[in-house]
Every structure is written in structure tokens, then in C-alpha cells.
Amino acid sequence: MAEPGIERIDIEASIHHAWSMLLVDPINACQIANDALQAALQVNDQHGAAHAQLILSKHESRFGPSEQAIARLTQLAAYFRSHGDAQGQLRAEQALAQIELEQGAPHQAVIRLQRLITKPELLSALDHASILNTLSTALTSSGDRERGLRMAYQALSVIRRQQGTPISALINHNIGVYQLNAGNFDLAHKLLHDARQTIQPFGRTSLLGLFSANLALCLIHQGQLDMALKIIEPLVHESCTNITPRDLGFVQSVTADACFRLGEWSRGEHYLDLADTTLGGDDDPFFVGYLAFLHAQLLAQQGQSESALAQCDIAIAASERSHDDQLILDVINLQSQIHADRGDYQHAYQLARAFHQRYTRVSAFANETRYLTLQVQHELAEAQSARDRARKEHAEAEQARQKLSQLNRQLEERIEEIESLQSALREQAIRDALTGLYNRRHLQDALPQALQLATRTNWNVCVALIDLDHFKRLNDTHGHRLGDLALIELGKVLRDGIRGSDFCCRYGGEEFCIVLADMPASAAQLRLNGLLQQLKARLITDGESQFSGLAFSAGIASTDRFGHDPQRLLDAADKALYQAKAAGRGIVMIAEVL
Numbered sequence: 001m002a003e004p005g006i007e008r009i010d011i012e013a014s015i016h017h018a019w020s021m022l023l024v025d026p027i028n029a030c031q032i033a034n035d036a037l038q039a040a041l042q043v044n045d046q047h048g049a050a051h052a053q054l055i056l057s058k059h060e061s062r063f064g065p066s067e068q069a070i071a072r073l074t075q076l077a078a079y080f081r082s083h084g085d086a087q088g089q090l091r092a093e094q095a096l097a098q099i100e101l102e103q104g105a106p107h108q109a110v111i112r113l114q115r116l117i118t119k120p121e122l123l124s125a126l127d128h129a130s131i132l133n134t135l136s137t138a139l140t141s142s143g144d145r146e147r148g149l150r151m152a153y154q155a156l157s158v159i160r161r162q163q164g165t166p167i168s169a170l171i172n173h174n175i176g177v178y179q180l181n182a183g184n185f186d187l188a189h190k191l192l193h194d195a196r197q198t199i200q201p202f203g204r205t206s207l208l209g210l211f212s213a214n215l216a217l218c219l220i221h222q223g224q225l226d227m228a229l230k231i232i233e234p235l236v237h238e239s240c241t242n243i244t245p246r247d248l249g250f251v252q253s254v255t256a257d258a259c260f261r262l263g264e265w266s267r268g269e270h271y272l273d274l275a276d277t278t279l280g281g282d283d284d285p286f287f288v289g290y291l292a293f294l295h296a297q298l299l300a301q302q303g304q305s306e307s308a309l310a311q312c313d314i315a316i317a318a319s320e321r322s323h324d325d326q327l328i329l330d331v332i333n334l335q336s337q338i339h340a341d342r343g344d345y346q347h348a349y350q351l352a353r354a355f356h357q358r359y360t361r362v363s364a365f366a367n368e369t370r371y372l373t374l375q376v377q378h379e380l381a382e383a384q385s386a387r388d389r390a391r392k393e394h395a396e397a398e399q400a401r402q403k404l405s406q407l408n409r410q411l412e413e414r415i416e417e418i419e420s421l422q423s424a425l426r427e428q429a430i431r432d433a434l435t436g437l438y439n440r441r442h443l444q445d446a447l448p449q450a451l452q453l454a455t456r457t458n459w460n461v462c463v464a465l466i467d468l469d470h471f472k473r474l475n476d477t478h479g480h481r482l483g484d485l486a487l488i489e490l491g492k493v494l495r496d497g498i499r500g501s502d503f504c505c506r507y508g509g510e511e512f513c514i515v516l517a518d519m520p521a522s523a524a525q526l527r528l529n530g531l532l533q534q535l536k537a538r539l540i541t542d543g544e545s546q547f548s549g550l551a552f553s554a555g556i557a558s559t560d561r562f563g564h565d566p567q568r569l570l571d572a573a574d575k576a577l578y579q580a581k582a583a584g585r586g587i588v589m590i591a592e593v594l
């Protein structure tokens with residue numbers, strides 16, 4: 001059995017591909033969707049199957065019986081809703097709105113579509129633009145032309161980064177049709193021409209038929225009949241699989257129209273017959289009106305004025321329903337001509353006046369539309385530049401914020417560096433470089449502090465001065481290097497031999513000082529004697545010479561005898577040290593008050 005993970009990716013990719021092709025190459029899109037459906041059913045992928053069916057149903061709604069499509073799309077919309085698939089639901093509902101629109105229920109379509117865009121931020125640009133485009137057509141069909149136009153331009157602004165795509169062509173085309181109906185032929189020509197150019201590379205699709213038919217209709221209104229025929233006639237014999245019956249019927253009708261206006265009556269009649277067959281039974285008011293008008297032209301030319309006028313009445317009624325002002329003007333004009341040809345000048349005159357009144361109204365509307373178009377474009381451009389400005393400001397603020405936090409980081413690093421440098425310097429200032437012990441400067445700060453603490457805690461503190469014996473001789477005999485090593489060794493013995501709360505420092509030269517807290521003088525003497533023995537036992541060597549039996553003399557002064565004045569204690573300890581030296585060295589003496 002196939003690996004389900006792999007099938008899932010294939011199905012998803014196929015569905016995505018089919019969606020993107022549905023507009024321009026529906027036959028191929030359906031083939032791909034069908035394959036995806038089979039694959040999805042095989043691996044029991046309900047989600048994939050539903051999306052594939054959605055594509056097939058959408059196609060069916062354009063090319064096949066709509067009742068079946070409605071039933072399937074309704075089912076699919078419910079399925080997507082119950083499974084929380086917002087995009088699936090949206091696409092199914094949009095397809096339903098499209099059918100409602102084609103079935104002449106634009107109000108219903110408007111309500112459905114407006115529900116779909118309540119949260120535009122959740123839609124992809126393509127889905128959003130597509131819904132706005134359908135909504136635009138639905139609004140225009142329901143008579144709200146102004147909002148229809150606004151929606152179309154809004155759709156265009158939503159996909160402004162995807163110019164040249166089929167959907168942008170579709171939107172341009174719809175605005176072109178809008179301008180065509182309003183009587184702004186130059187603007188309509190440009191939009192329809194651009195839309196047709198965009199869609200042409202995709203081959204002979206239904207869209208090419210539709211866009212060409214509207215462009216040809218525009219050219220007819222501009223009086224460029226040959227050009228109109230040149231564009232539309234080659235598309236007339238499309239097979240029904242590539243083009244929807246409505247689009248094909250429209251192409252055939254416009255071709256007939258161009259022929260009639262060129263005076264090519266039998267050629268036009270042929271195309272009108274084709275259009276009748278293709279559109280037979282379609283009750284869309286636009287097609288009903290257009291076909292009736294074409295028949296009226298032909299009948300009038302054949303001298304059957306009564307039948308021609310009857311067709312004109314049908315055409316007027318239908319185009320009033322489809323809000324097609326241009327067709328109404330054409331029909332009134334034809335009616336007037338028929339009456340004039342029959343010698344009924346009174347009727348002809350009345351109709352000419354009606355034409356004139358209507359024409360004035362339509363022209364005013366065309367002007368209003370031009371103005372509205374500019375206004376909408378201006379509003380959208382303003383909104384766009386406000387959005388761009390806000391985005392730029394946001395980006396600049398973010399950049400500044402990042403720069404600031406980078407500077408802060410650098411500053412913090414610098415401060416840390418300075419602080420560690422300062423503490424290294426502080427440490428350096430109170431440390432003796434040779435032995436690593438504190439130096440005399442530290443003693444000057446630390447001794448008064450230790451004595452102050454002792455006053456509060458009622459401890460006895462001993463200050464001991466220690467001086468190496470016969471150090472000069474050692475230096476002279478073994479050299480300064482060994483002398484240094486002897487100092488380092490004594491430093492180690494002292495540091496390792498005192499408690500954590502005590503401290504020792506190099507007082508100067510070969511002299512050291514220890515401060516022992518919470519200790520009577522006799523205990524300090526005992527401790528120092530122990531250290532003396534340790535030192536004596538150490539072998540001091542620099543690799544070349546060696547020496548052992550190094551000794552020191554020491555004098556101890558305690559607070560219980562000399563009080564808490566640092567200098568008095570140091571002086572007393574120094575005196576005791578002197579006495580130890582005098583007494584023969586290698587002795588630890590306790591200073592006594594005389």
C-alpha cells in the first residue's frame with residue numbers, strides 16, 4: 001500500500017494546481033482534480049476528496065446542469081463548515097453565489113458574498129479579490145452600480161501585486177464592461193483590450209471568448225466595425241468543451257451584430273442562427289434582450305416591420321431588467337428608424353425624442369461614472385499610500401528599536417568590561433604580585449575594620465608580625481631567585497594555615513603580618529609555632545640550588561593587652577618581633593604591657 005504521507009502531499013499539490021488552472025484551462029483542471037479525487041478516495045483522505053469535488057462542482061456549475069452543482073456545493077459548504085475548513089467553505093459559498101448570480105438572483109448573491117468578507121484579514125489575497133470581484137458583479141446586477149464599481153476597484157487593489165494574472169484580467173474585464181455599459185467607450189476599450197491581452201497566452205479559453213466579445217461590442221459602439229469582426233469572428237466556431245454555452249452564444253451574437261451593422265446581412269443571419277441554437281432557452285435578460293434586438297434588426301431589414309417592433313418591445317423589457325442602457329438606446333434608435341421607414345414620422349419623432357432624453361441621461365451617468373472612477377481610484381491610492389507610509393514608519397521604528405537595543409547591548413558589554421577591569425585593578429592595588437597575598441595598603445583598610453568588628457563582638461584579636469630569619473644570607477648564598485621562592489613558600493604556609501575569617505598580608509620586604517580574630521594570644525602563638533615548623537620542613541628549590549630549614553621570628557600583640565588602636569598593636573607586635581630576633585630567632589614572642 002502507498003505511504004499515506006506521500007499520497008497526502010500529492011493530493012494537496014494536485015488540488016492547488018487544479019485551482020490555479022480552473023479559470024483558464026478548466027478541462028485540464030478537472031482532469032487533475034479527478035485524479036486527485038481517486039487518489040484521495042484510495043487513502044481515505046476525506047479532506048482531499050472534498051477539495052477535489054469542490055473543483056469538479058465549480059466546473060459543473062459553469063459548464064453543466066446547475067441543480068446538481070448547487071446540491072453538491074451546498075453539501076460541501078456544510079462539510080467544510082463542520083470541519084473548520086474556512087477556505088473550503090469560502091470557495092464553496094462563492095461558487096454558490098456565482099450560480100445565484102447567473103440564475104438572476106443577484107440580491108441573494110450579495111448577501112451570501114458579504115457574509116464571506118466580514119474578516120478579510122483571514123483571506124488570501126486571491127480569494128479576497130475573487131470574492132470582491134463576484135460581489136462587484138452581483139451589486140451591479142442588482143442595480144447598485146456605484147458600490148459595484150467600488151468593489152471592482154477594491155478587488156484590483158487587493159491583488160495589485162499580481163498584475164498580469166487571470167484573476168487581475170477578469171477584474172479589469174469586469175470594470176471594462178461596467179464602463180462599456182456606462183458609455184465610457186475609450187476607458188472600456190483600454191481595460192478590455194488589456195484584459196484580453198493578458199488572457200491570450202493561456203489559449204482559447206472561455207475567458208478569451210467573453211473578453212473578446214465585450215471588446216468587439218465596445219468597438220462596435222466606437223464605430224470600428226471591421227476591427228470588431230476581425231477579433232470576434234475567428235472565435236465563433238469554438239467547440240462547447242472549451243467555452244461555456246453563454247460565452248459562445250455571446251461571441252456568436254456580437255459577430256452577428258457586427259455583420260448587420262456592416263450591412264452583411266446573410267453572413268450575420270448565419271451567426272444569429274448559431275447564437276439562437278447555442279443560447280436556446282436561456283432566460284438571462286441580457287441574452288434575451290440582445291437576441292431580440294438582433295432579430296429586430298434582421299426583420300426590419302427584411303421589411304417585416306411589425307415583427308421587428310415586437311422584437312424591439314421584448315428587447316426593451318429585457319434590457320430594462322439587465323440595466324443595459326446601451327442596448328436600450330440601440331433599440332429605441334431602431335424603433336424610431338422602423339417607424340420612419342414606414343412613414344410614421346410622428347412615432348419616429350416621439351421615439352427620437354425619447355432616444356435623445358435617454359441619451360442625455362446616459363451621458364450624464366457616463367460623466368458621473370468617470371468622476372466616480374477617478375474618485376475611487378484616488379481614494380484607493382490614498383489608502384494604499386497611507387498603508388505604505390504606516391508600514392514604512394513601522395519598519396523604521398523597528399529598525400531604530402533594533403539599533404537602540406544593539407547599542408544597549410554594546411554599552412552593557414562595555415560596562416561589564418570596565419567593571420571587571422576596575423575590579424582587576426582594585427585587586428591589583430591590594431595584592432602583592434610575588435606571593436599573591438594582600439599588601440600593606442589592604443592591611444591599612446582591613447585591620448581597622450577587623451578591630452571595629454571585634455569591639456562589637458567582644459572578640460580578642462591578635463596581630464602578628466613575621467620576619468624571615470637571615471634572609472639576606474639566603475639571598476646572598478643562593479641568589480635572589482631562590483629568595484623569591486622562599487617568600488612565596490612562606491606566603492603559602494601562612495595562607496593555608498589561617499582560618500577563612502583571618503587574613504594575612506606581605507607587610508614589606510621579607511616581613512608579613514597576620515590578623516587572627518577571636519583568638520587568645522597563647523593560641524596564636526601555638527598556631528604560629530606550628531606554621532614555623534611547617535616552613536622549616538619545606539624544601540625550597542629553583543631547580544639549581546635548594547634550601548631547607550627556613551625559619552622566621554614573630555611578634556604577637558593582642559587587643560586584650562593593647563586595645564583596639566591599629567598602630568599601637570603593630571608597634572607592640574614589632575617590638576615583640578625585635579625581641580624574638582634578639583632572643584636568637586626562630587621564636588614566636590607575645591608582646592607584654594610593661
Ligand SMILES: Nc1nc2c(ncn2[C@@H]2O[C@H](COP(=O)(O)OP(=O)(O)OP(=O)(O)O)[C@@H](O)[C@H]2O)c(=O)[nH]1
Nearest residue numbers: 467468469470471472473475480481483484509510
Ligand atoms: N629575594 C628577595 N629579597 C628581598 C625581597 N625584599 C627584601 N629582600 C631582601 O631581604 C633582606 C633583608 O635583610 P635584613 O633586613 O638584613 O634581614 P635578615 O637578613 O633577614 O636578617 P634578620 O632579619 O636580622 O634575620 C635584604 O637583603 C633584602 O634585599 C624580595 O622581594 N625578594
